[in-house]
Amino acid sequence: MGNKVSPSPDDLPPVEDSYELLCKDGKRKIWCKQWKPNNIEKARCAIYICHGLGEHCMVYDFIAKIWAQKYDALVMANDHMGHGRSEGQPRAYTDSLSTFVSDVHMHIEEAYQKLQKTPEELPLFIFGHSMGGAISLLLARENPKRITGGLMLMGPLIEYSTYNLANLIKYHLTKTIGSILPANMPASPLLYTDCVSEPEQAAEFNKDPLRYHGWIRFGIVRAMFKAVEEIRDMADKFDVPIFLGHGTADKLCCPTAAQIFIDKAASKVKTLKIYQGGAHCLFHEFKSGIRNDLIRDLDEWLHDRMKATGS
Template sequence: MFLNLYKSLIRPNMEYASCIWNPMLLKDKIVIENVQRRATKRLNGLTNLSYEQRLRSLGLPSLEYRRKRSDLIQMFKIINNIDKVDKDKLFTMSPITFTRGHSKKILKPVSRLESSSSEQPGKANGVAVSDDQIINSRGQKLFCKYWNKEKQSEDSQNQDYRGLVFVAHGLAEHCLFYKEVADLLINKGFYVFSHDHAGHGQSEGPRSHIDTFDHYVQDVFQHIDQVKEKFPEKTPVFIVGHSMGGAISVLSAMSRPQYFTGVVLIGPAIQASPGAISPIKIMAGKVLARIFPQMCIEKLKTKDLSRDPDAVKEYEDDKLVFHDGIKAKWGLELLRSFDVMKAGFAKVDWPFLVLHGDHDKMCAVEGSQTLYDEAQSKDKQIKIYKGFYHQIHKEPRDDRDTVLKDIVEWLDQRA
């Protein structure tokens, strides 16, 4: 019976994991291998055999064969642009015409396909490798954006700024969506900067995947601390976060309560929508997150982003956006972050402004209200916009201007 179960259920899923999902990280492959290792050991007559012997007895490819096949499949997908991976970060490519129909060859690998990005070449962790990149503590290069450089000459780079503003973007998107917010704040005398979170936009890492939200928080503080070194010690520091970026902002402020002069939350993801997640879904999500952490389990409905069709189309057409949906492991880590934030709401004493649309179908407006109600902050404010969707800063022009004005005025009064 177990043999039939193995052939009908376990083995097909193993093939899916190896050929379709095709994990990039060695630790993910080890998890999958261990599933098959345990499963084959339970088959009658194979208990005392080694893993390789059990595979041969079942007529299955060996472990080494499957690993090489997996890497070759991934290599093919990368070279043919089937996977959204920058092949130039993995290989040094060269045009060639005398092979079997292939237009390029690999001169040398830059990093192993099955290794994590912690072994990538570059300077020491935490040191900027260029003006638009930093390397985080896990060895991933993060794309950074400093909007003031676009609007000012070299002679005005060292002017006095009223405050530093870090922008934390949401899931699947990237920091370049926040140029309008940045420009308005720059006009008020702020220094505005951001980065694409790991696995997003032009930063390295598996797309829209994270092992823990603590990694996002670590990257935020690393980046801000590096920028702060260039400014007077008492320069105010603010953080503005949207959606997932709102969760990152709250977690960051909770971990270092005296760090930020103020926190602005735009449609933050800080509480699950009431009734949206059943215990069965949570249990299933935990299983998938363990076995297939990068499996996409739910698509984002872009029509729920904004009432402005142009804003929705801009998002849908953007090639830096990850359009495949929410991944199992990321979803589980978001739920864990909800628990952390909920437990800390009553201890919040830092200044914040929370903004939310009451028609937001992606992030529960109840979470923003709960934060406001339970926080002990003396300087706290909440604004709920009637009829607004998730990206309230991307709504039709007049409504968008209202939200942006509220953000800029709140920061302006506290700088």
């Protein structure tokens, strides 16, 4: 029998690790995940994945593995407070997105300290979806020079969608009445049928025990309205490289607002991709081919940015 040939490190799947971090308030822990190249010393970039409201970071396991293996990337993520495996009550709640921003910043800094590297030495990219897109933008506003690679956003919360009259009325009622109602009071149910165009995908979302299944409270709705105002105000000062992908049929976040943000942004490197008929969660648009289109577009943008940063 011939000698068995061992696979090269480039052919091996990424090394996965999960752990908990104690947050700065000393009162709660967040669940964290990493996907690492087999030789972490040869990592070429770091990518942080920031999930949306009601999600958890393992939703993005498939793309994390692709990036870790193809780009020798240290990919990291965590479940936000009150989401997935992280601590926090009530679930899927905060009265300020700054809490999530602070946790993300802490997680990223902790990872770089362990590597004994800086974002200048190991370019940092942030991928964010929906509320995670808003968190990513707010993080970039506070630490623009740390995001040395750039932002990759999918259906980010820049403005709520008012795609029909009923949604427009609901939006204005929530914004006005919600400002005086108790923070813990339920505002509206989180409907996964609004997130995707394929019923099979909505059914999968509803079966996922780590997703949030319940009502969104007024406190976090107010927090997201505040974030929207801050993002709107910062657009013309935003100069971090950015890729933004948005579906025209997004019922939760407004694609027109994404176009306006990109037009106003001061970034020298900015790309907007609009996916016709795409719903909110573009990675779950299988039948239309949008999922594959987005993966390809992200890959091309990431490849160009890696080349530009010399990594």
